[in-house]
Amino acid sequence: xxxxxxxxxxxxxxxxxxxxxxxxxxxxxxxxxxxxxxxxxxxxxxxxxxxxxxxxxxxxxxxxxxxxxxxxxxxxxxxxxxxxxxxxxxxxxxxxxxxxxxxxxxxxxxxxxxxxxxxxxxxxxxxxxxxxxxxxxxxxxxxxxxxxxx
Amino acid sequence: xxxxxxxxxxxxxxxxxxxxxxxxxxxxxxxxxxxxxxxxxxxxxxxxxxxxxxxxxxxxxxxxxxxxxxxxxxxxxxxxxxxxxxxxxxxxxxxxxxxxxxxxxxxxxxxxxxxxxxxxxxxxxxxxxxxxxxxxxxxxxxxxxxxx
Numbered sequence: 001x002x003x004x005x006x007x008x009x010x011x012x013x014x015x016x017x018x019x020x021x022x023x024x025x026x027x028x029x030x031x032x033x034x035x036x037x038x039x040x041x042x043x044x045x046x047x048x049x050x051x052x053x054x055x056x057x058x059x060x061x062x063x064x065x066x067x068x069x070x071x072x073x074x075x076x077x078x079x080x081x082x083x084x085x086x087x088x089x090x091x092x093x094x095x096x097x098x099x100x101x102x103x104x105x106x107x108x109x110x111x112x113x114x115x116x117x118x119x120x121x122x123x124x125x126x127x128x129x130x131x132x133x134x135x136x137x138x139x140x141x142x143x144x145x146x147x148x149x150x
Numbered sequence: 151x152x153x154x155x156x157x158x159x160x161x162x163x164x165x166x167x168x169x170x171x172x173x174x175x176x177x178x179x180x181x182x183x184x185x186x187x188x189x190x191x192x193x194x195x196x197x198x199x200x201x202x203x204x205x206x207x208x209x210x211x212x213x214x215x216x217x218x219x220x221x222x223x224x225x226x227x228x229x230x231x232x233x234x235x236x237x238x239x240x241x242x243x244x245x246x247x248x249x250x251x252x253x254x255x256x257x258x259x260x261x262x263x264x265x266x267x268x269x270x271x272x273x274x275x276x277x278x279x280x281x282x283x284x285x286x287x288x289x290x291x292x293x294x295x296x297x298x
Contacts, residue, residue: 099279129279134188136189136191137189147191
C-alpha cells in the first residue's frame with residue numbers, strides 16, 4: 001500500500017529528529033530549497049540541508065518528535081466526481097503544512113511550522129517558522145480560555 | 151472557494167485590524183474556536199474572538215490592508231480530468247495557511263502563520279503562531295564550521 005502523506009511527513013520529521021541522513025537523502029529533492037523567513041536564510045540542495053542540521057551548536061536534542069501535537073495539514077482528501085459518478089485523481093500543487101514542537105538545549109520548547117511543497121514525491125521546498133512558547137498576556141485574561149499545557 | 155479564498159482573507163484581516171465588529175460577525179462562524187498554541191489560549195465563539203481584539207493594548211492598528219505580504223497557501227487551483235478529457239470541478243478546499251507579518255509597537259517584526267478552516271463560508275477554526283525576526287544563526291554556524 002502506498003505511503004500516506006501523513007506517514008511520509010511523520011517519517012520526514014522523525015528522520016530530522018534522529019539525524020537519519022540516509023532516509024532524508026531519499027526524501028529530499030535534488031533541487032531542494034529551504035528558507036527561514038525570520039532570519040532571511042536560504043539553503044539549496046541536500047548538502048546544505050544536511051550541513052545546517054549537523055552544525056547545530058551542541059548537536060540537536062535527541063528527543064523524538066512523537067509529540068502528540070505533531071500534525072499535518074492539507075492532506076485532507078480532495079476529490080471530484082464526474083457526472084457518471086466516477087471518482088477521479090487530482091492534479092495540482094502538493095503543498096502541506098506541518099506543525100511540530102522541538103525541545104531546545106536550553107530547555108525551552110518551540111513550535112516549528114513548515115510549509116512544504118512536494119515534487120516527484122520528495123520534499124522540494126520548505127519554508128519554516130520557529131515560534132517560542134510564552135505565557136498568556138494579562139490583557140487577555142478573562143477573555144479567552146487557557147488550555148492545559150503538556 | 152479557491153478563487154475567492156484570498157479576497158475572503160483580505161476582508162477578514164482588514165476587519166480584524168480596524169476592528170470592524172459588524173463585518174466580522176458576518177465573516178466569523180458562530181461556533182468559531184481560535185487557538186494560540188504558544189500560550190495555550192483558546193477563544194471560543196464570536197464574543198471571545200471580538201473580546202480579545204477589543205482588548206488589544208493600544209488599540210488595533212486601524213485602517214490597513216490585511217497583513218503586508220500576506221500569502222494564502224492552499225488555494226491553488228486543483229483540477230481533475232475525466233477519461234473524456236473534460237475538466238471537472240472539485241470539492242472546495244476548506245483549509246488554508248495564511249502567512250504574513252506585522253511590526254509591533256517596539257519596532258520588531260513578527261511573522262504570523264495562521265492555519266485556518268472555513269465552514270459555511272466563515273472562519274470556523276484557527277491556530278495562530280507568532281515568530282520574531284531573528285539573526286541568521288544557521289548561516290553563521292555553517293560559515294563558522296567552514297572556517298574551521
